[in-house]
Structure formats: structure tokens, C-alpha cells
Amino acid sequence: MERFQPLESVEDVEEFYSAIKREKMTHKLSPERPYCYWTIETYDKSNGIRGGGGLGVLAADMRRVAEQLSVPFVLVTPFYPWESHQRMEDMKQIDFHTEQHYRDYGFEFIDTVRIKTSTTAVELEVIEKQLGSSRFLCITEPNFGELYSGESGSDHRLYQEVALGFGGYQALKLVGLRPAVIQLNEVATFFAAVARLDELVSSGMDFYEAVVYTRKHTLYTNHTLVQAAEASFNYSQFEQYVFPNIKSVAVRRWLSDKFTNGRIQLSTPTVEIAELRSGVSKLHARVANYHDINGNKIKFKSVTNGIHMRTWVLPEIMEYFYDKNILDKFDLPPEEKLEEAVNAVSAADIRKLKLAGRKKLNEILANRTDQYGKPVQIPEEALLFDFKRRFVDYKRPWLPFENPERLAEILEQNNAHYILAGRVHMGDYRMFDRLMKLLHLIDKHPVLRERVHYLPDYDEELGFALSVGANSSINTPIVGLEACGTSWMKDIANLGLLISTHDGGVADMPSDNYLSIKGKTEAEECTELYRQMEAAAAAWSNDFDLEYWVRKELVAYLAIISGSRMMKDYLNYLF
Numbered sequence: 001m002e003r004f005q006p007l008e009s010v011e012d013v014e015e016f017y018s019a020i021k022r023e024k025m026t027h028k029l030s031p032e033r034p035y036c037y038w039t040i041e042t043y044d045k046s047n048g049i050r051g052g053g054g055l056g057v058l059a060a061d062m063r064r065v066a067e068q069l070s071v072p073f074v075l076v077t078p079f080y081p082w083e084s085h086q087r088m089e090d091m092k093q094i095d096f097h098t099e100q101h102y103r104d105y106g107f108e109f110i111d112t113v114r115i116k117t118s119t120t121a122v123e124l125e126v127i128e129k130q131l132g133s134s135r136f137l138c139i140t141e142p143n144f145g146e147l148y149s150g151e152s153g154s155d156h157r158l159y160q161e162v163a164l165g166f167g168g169y170q171a172l173k174l175v176g177l178r179p180a181v182i183q184l185n186e187v188a189t190f191f192a193a194v195a196r197l198d199e200l201v202s203s204g205m206d207f208y209e210a211v212v213y214t215r216k217h218t219l220y221t222n223h224t225l226v227q228a229a230e231a232s233f234n235y236s237q238f239e240q241y242v243f244p245n246i247k248s249v250a251v252r253r254w255l256s257d258k259f260t261n262g263r264i265q266l267s268t269p270t271v272e273i274a275e276l277r278s279g280v281s282k283l284h285a286r287v288a289n290y291h292d293i294n295g296n297k298i299k300f301k302s303v304t305n306g307i308h309m310r311t312w313v314l315p316e317i318m319e320y321f322y323d324k325n326i327l328d329k330f331d332l333p334p335e336e337k338l339e340e341a342v343n344a345v346s347a348a349d350i351r352k353l354k355l356a357g358r359k360k361l362n363e364i365l366a367n368r369t370d371q372y373g374k375p376v377q378i379p380e381e382a383l384l385f386d387f388k389r390r391f392v393d394y395k396r397p398w399l400p401f402e403n404p405e406r407l408a409e410i411l412e413q414n415n416a417h418y419i420l421a422g423r424v425h426m427g428d429y430r431m432f433d434r435l436m437k438l439l440h441l442i443d444k445h446p447v448l449r450e451r452v453h454y455l456p457d458y459d460e461e462l463g464f465a466l467s468v469g470a471n472s473s474i475n476t477p478i479v480g481l482e483a484c485g486t487s488w489m490k491d492i493a494n495l496g497l498l499i500s501t502h503d504g505g506v507a508d509m510p511s512d513n514y515l516s517i518k519g520k521t522e523a524e525e526c527t528e529l530y531r532q533m534e535a536a537a538a539a540w541s542n543d544f545d546l547e548y549w550v551r552k553e554l555v556a557y558l559a560i561i562s563g564s565r566m567m568k569d570y571l572n573y574l575f
């Protein structure tokens with residue numbers, strides 16, 4: 001799936017920096033002083049780490065883009081010794097766990113570091129894997145557990161976060177690196193900034209100077225919309241897990257002051273220690289509702305997420321984009337004349353490329369099973385709709401099934417299939433129930449049973465397969481609740497037609513650039529969704545409409561989708 005041809009020559013790297021108008025970057029970022037990215041979640045199974053969703057995909061894509069563009073980059077993240085999977089039994093989702101060994105994925109053991117609790121010390125293994133200008137720097141130990149195990153706000157979560165922050169910072173020292181900048185991917189990584197502050201203060205820097213210095217070089221990236229939804233910890237949890245790792249009394253006191261009524265939300269000290277703050281789409285940066293300890297609203301700069309295109313786009317389509325000058329060698333679309341280049345995309349080319357994508361999809365589907373435990377194959381001449389994302393309430397996976405007869409009619413009349421792929425989070429009993437009800441509804445309906453396929457254990461492989469092999473994807477978050485989303489980017493970049501509500505990164509551009517679902521009520525949105533499914537089906541049987549929509553999507557969104565554009569935006573903001 002990964003096809004890297006990183007920029008090889010120094011000239012190429014300089015050319016990239018100059019293309020994004022960041023000359024002299026080679027002085028600011030170097031192999032010894034890299035861009036350091038902290039994340040509790042990474043989604044990169046080819047390197048042994050399975051994530052949960054978009055937050056992890058973003059982290060993995062940041063590293064891939066850095067590698068491709070030869071940006072010195074360190075991804076500091078846990079290597080989880082356990083990961084969770086799902087399979088179906090009697091149309092129920094069953095969770096199971098598998099053990100993971102880092103040596104199976106080419107990681108090298110470096111040494112151990114220690115973090116402290118009030119009663120004991122925990123030894124963490126530091127492991128590393130270098131990939132071009134980038135590397136994974138991971139901490140792990142046999143009892144580290146799995147991603148998001150335990151309740152948020154629990155002791156184990158705090159332990160994982162402390163281990164990643166303080167342990168990860170020691171790991172960085174261990175391999176001889178000094179961070180040029182630290183990016184905190186959500187507040188679970190906050191302790192990395194504390195570790196840095198504590199190091200500066202305990203090596204003699206004045207506390208306020210150290211705060212100013214740390215603030216200037218720390219970027220906090222927020223993915224959540226409401227602060228109220230964030231977990232909190234109590235003081236005694238901090239006494240047990242956090243304070244024993246802080247040497248400086250001043251730093252400990254600073255952190256103690258951030259408690260109100262005996263509890264702390266990590267976003268409160270995070271916004272103080274990070275002068276740079278970003279949200280992951282224009283809409284998200286505008287509406288994220290965060291306040292500092294004095295009650296002032298926090299401003300976020302928008303850096304819309306992108307994807308690593310060479311990972312997520314069918315190689316034949318990437319070749320086509322290069323060939324038609326739709327993407328340059330940095331995977332950036334040209335600033336001028338993109339529209340002209342995209343106007344050369346013909347319906348015949350789209351159909352040919354999507355056929356290659358369908359073949360790829362069927363290859364991957366041959367090794368997966370549906371809700372009945374059987375492999376699925378989608379005929380080459382059939383139309384395919386897909387909905388692929390985590391099964392969480394606000395994404396509304398059930399929306400297309402609100403009127404089963406209408407859905408059945410659309411699928412039958414257009415010789416269409418519908419693939420639903422997603423995972424219910426462990427412990428989300430409501431969604432678990434909704435999924436079961438949905439599967440029973442499908443089972444009882446003669447048309448839906450033939451044409452709707454549910455694929456459990458949603459992962460990167462399925463995400464890729466459906467992006468390349470489906471004709472039209474459905475994205476129905478409740479407007480205002482999706483921070484960005486990146487699945488829709490994979491769909492557009494693979495020449496599919498997007499049907500979506502106007503939310504997250506989709507809303508970076510006006511709604512006439514894709515098949516938009518409008519409506520003031522859920523019932524109205526539902527009617528619109530069916531209408532747009534019919535519009536998508538009609539476009540796939542009409543060359544003029546197909547060209548119109550594919551071109552429109554590419555012109556509007558290609559720059560947003562490009563992970564290189566995202567890297568450019570971050571470098572611009574950071575330096």
C-alpha cells in the first residue's frame with residue numbers, strides 16, 4: 001500500500017521549501033533538531049500500530065508526508081502490546097484482542113527509561129524505527145495495554161499519557177535529539193510539554209523565561225469541539241502519577257494552580273503552555289468552544305487535515321494526476337491553471353481508472369467477510385455506494401436506512417450495491433444496539449439482503465479498498481459535529497462522487513462543489529440524501545454529468561486534500 005519515493009537530492013528538498021515560500025528551513029529543522037509530533041494514537045498497521053480513527057490516520061499521514069518531503073520528523077507514540085478487533089457472530093459484533101510484538105515490525109530496542117508513581121517506578125522500553133528523514137520513537141512495556149483501554153479519566157489512561165509525555169521526552173534525549181518544535185496531537189500528549197518545561201527550569205532557566213520559550217515552540221492541535229466533553233482528573237491522581245515526574249517545584253506549583261474544585265481538564269494548562277493552537281478545518285477552528293482559565297475564548301488557527309496521497313490514492317490515478325499536471329512532484333496541485341489541467345479529465349479516463357479500482361477492491365474483499373461470515377464481490381458493472389467510518393452517533397450510519405423501501409428502490413433500479421463498514425467502540429452499547437437492529441432490518445428485506453453488505457473490523461485496508469472501488473460515498477455527520485474527517489478526501493482523490501452534509505473539512509469550500517445534503521430537519525436531510533444518491537447514479541450513466549462533478553470536486557478540494565499542503569501550512573504556522 002505504501003509507495004514512497006522520498007525527495008532524494010538536497011536541491012529537491014530546497015526546492016520544496018522554496019515552492020512553499022519557506023527558504024532557510026534547513027537551518028531551522030535538522031536531523032538533530034527535528035519536528036517532534038506527539039500522539040497517543042497512530043494508525044499505521046504496516047508499521048505495527050493500529051489506531052481507532054481519524055486522529056491516528058492523521059498522525060501516520062503526517063509522518064509519511066514528512067518522509068516523502070525529507071522533513072526531519074519524529075513521531076513519538078506508544079507501541080501498544082495489545083490491539084482490538086471485531087468479528088460477527090449471529091449478527092452481533094464480538095470484540096477480541098491480539099498480542100503485538102514490535103520486533104515483528106522492524107523496530108529496534110534502544111534502552112529503557114523510567115517514569116515514577118508515588119509508590120514505585122515503571123520501566124519503559126524505548127524502541128525506534130527510522131524511515132528516511134522520519135522516525136517512529138515509541139515507548140512500550142508489557143502492561144501498557146491497548147489504545148483507549150479503560151475509561152477516559154481513569155488511572156490507566158493517565159498512566160499512559162504520563163508515560164507518553166515524560167517517557168517520550170526522555171526517549172528523545174536518549175537518542176540525542178532536541179525538538180525544534182513540539183506538536184501536541186490533542187491534550188493526551190500534554191505531558192510532553194510539561195517534561196520540556198521542567199527540563200528547562202531544572203537546568204537553571206528562570207521559570208517565566210522557560211514558560212515563554214516552551215510556549216513559542218509548542219503547537220496544540222485540537223480535534224474536539226466542546227471542552228465540556230473532555231475527561232478530567234482529580235488531584236490525588238496527579239499526586240500519584242504526575243507530580244513524582246516533575247523535578248521543579250515551580251512547575252509543580254504552576255500545574256497545581258490549574259485545578260478547580262479539585263479537578264483538572266488537560267486543555268486548561270495545554271492552552272497556556274502552547275502559544276500556537278490549531279483546529280483541523282476552517283469550520284472547526286471557528287466553532288471549537290474552548291476557554292482559558294480566565295474564561296476567555298481560545299482562538300484556533302485553521303490547518304485543515306490532508307492525506308498522504310501516495311498511500312490513499314490508487315497508483316494508476318496518481319500516475320494520471322502527474323501525467324496531466326494535476327499534481328506536481330511534491331504532490332501539490334499547481335497554484336495556477338489547475339482548472340485547465342483538470343478539464344482534461346474525461347469520463348472515459350474516469351471509468352477506466354475506477355474499473356482498476358474496482359478490481360483492487362474485489363481483491364481485498366476476497367479476504368474479508370460480511371455480516372453472514374461470507375466474502376463479498378461487487379460485480380464490475382454494478383454501481384457501488386459506501387459508508388465507511390467509525391460507528392458513532394453523530395456520523396449517523398443509520399440515516400440511509402430511515403426509509404428502507406426508498407433505499408431498496410434506488411439500489412435495485414440502478415443495479416447498485418451498498419457497503420457499510422465501521423466499528424462500534426467497545427462499551428458504546430447504544431450504537432451496538434443500533435447496528436444490530438440495522439443488520440436485522442437488512443436481513444428481513446429481500447432487496448437489501450442481496451445488495452447491502454456490512455463489513456466488520458473496519459481498518460486502513462478497507463478504507464483504501466472502498467475509496468478506490470466505490471463510485472459514490474456517503475458522509476452524513478450532524479452538521480457542526482465533524483471536526484474535519486478525511487475519508488471523504490480519499491473518495492474525492494480516487495475520483496468518486498461525494499454525497500455529504502456540509503460539515504468538517506468539506507465545508508472549507510462552498511456546497512455546490514459536491515452532491516450536498518441540505519435540510520433543516522433530519523427528515524429533510526434524509527429526503528435530500530436519497531435524491532443525491534439518485535443524482536450520483538444518474539451521473540455515472542451520463543458522461544457529461546460525471547465529468548462535471550469529478551472536475552468540480554478536484555478543482556475545489558485537491559489542494560485541501562494534499563498532505564503536502566497540510567505540511568506546508570504547519571511549517572508556515574510554526575516557523
Ligand SMILES: *Cc1c(COP(=O)(O)O)cnc(C)c1O
Binds near residue numbers: 052054463
Ligand atoms: C481514513 C480513515 C479514517 C478517518 O475517518 P473519518 O471518519 O473521515 O474521520 C478512520 N479510520 C480509518 C481506518 C481510515 O482509513
